[in-house]
Amino acid sequence: MSEQRPAFGMTLKALRHERGLSQADLAAKLGSTQRHVSFLETGRASPSRYMIQRIERELALPVGRSQVLYETAGFASPYKCRAEDSPDVVEALDLIEKRLLAHWPFPAYVLDKRWTILRQNAPGKLFLSGFTDTGNQPPNLFRIFLSSAFRERILNWREAAPIFAARLYREAAEDPELADLLEEARAGGLLDGLEETFREDVPVFVPVEVMAPDGSRLRITSLLGQLASVQDAVIEGMTIELMVPMDESSETCLLAAGALSQLNAAE
The missing domain is CATH 3.30.450.180 (Beta-Lactamase)
Structure with a gap:
């Protein structure tokens, strides 16, 4: 899990920047704190499935971006990775x-x-x-x-x-x-x-x-x-x-x- 945390943090930070949100802004959307968002981005804290679901919902992420969040956090994505010819x-x-x-x-x-x-x-x-x-x-x-x-x-x-x-x-x-x-x-x-x-x-x-x-x-x-x-x-x-x-x-x-x-x- 430890190797996965930095990747998740970088992904979350990139998503936050794309939306033009500060850590405090994102924390308010997620019902969390700026300190916890900072810890998630630096890898000092690990996200729960519930937190990923909150991020997915509050940022209105497309399925592909949600998959990346789950995978970089070390969780199995609830979305299947299908091939175009499946x-x-x-x-x-x-x-x-x-x-x-x-x-x-x-x-x-x-x-x-x-x-x-x-x-x-x-x-x-x-x-x-x-x-x-x-x-x-x-x-x-x-x-x-x-x-x-x-x-x-x-x-x-x-x-x-x-x-x-x-x-x-x-x-x-x-x-x-x-x-x-x-x-x-x-x-x-x-x-x-x-x-x-x-x-x-x-x-x-x-x-x-x-x-x-x-x-x-x-x-x-x-x-x-x-x-x-x-x-x-x-x-x-x-x-x-x-x-x-x-x-x-x-x-x-x-x-x-x-x-x-x-x-x-x-x-």
């Missing part, structure tokens, strides 16, 4: 695909925390046709977005690029693989000059304008979501991305393409 996770993905993606009339995807495409509906496959041939590797949505071939289809890259970049910066802060992709995007000059883009009148939405295969202009944005009541770190790290048309012509075009893709899939 039967439970595959069953959950099948449910999302069957109950949600299959009924969304526009492109829709399930992405893991590194934005690898795990599931997609028929309109989604059609939308990315020609960009997902990655051999044995599953396609990655950010790599597709940042590819020169896909960028050629984006008609307002200067306006849309900061939207992609913001998502990439946010995710790269917590994932080394995406951090590598961020550096790759920087090295390729894809993010050059984004900080110089200035708009006096920022709209409610910044749609991405995409050239459809038939030459029509699509104006789309995305709805990002996760399932509630998730108690698994792998599923919790997944994002459901539903593409939304921003005008009637884009809706008509996507619906027509979706209907065709469904017909082809049925055949």
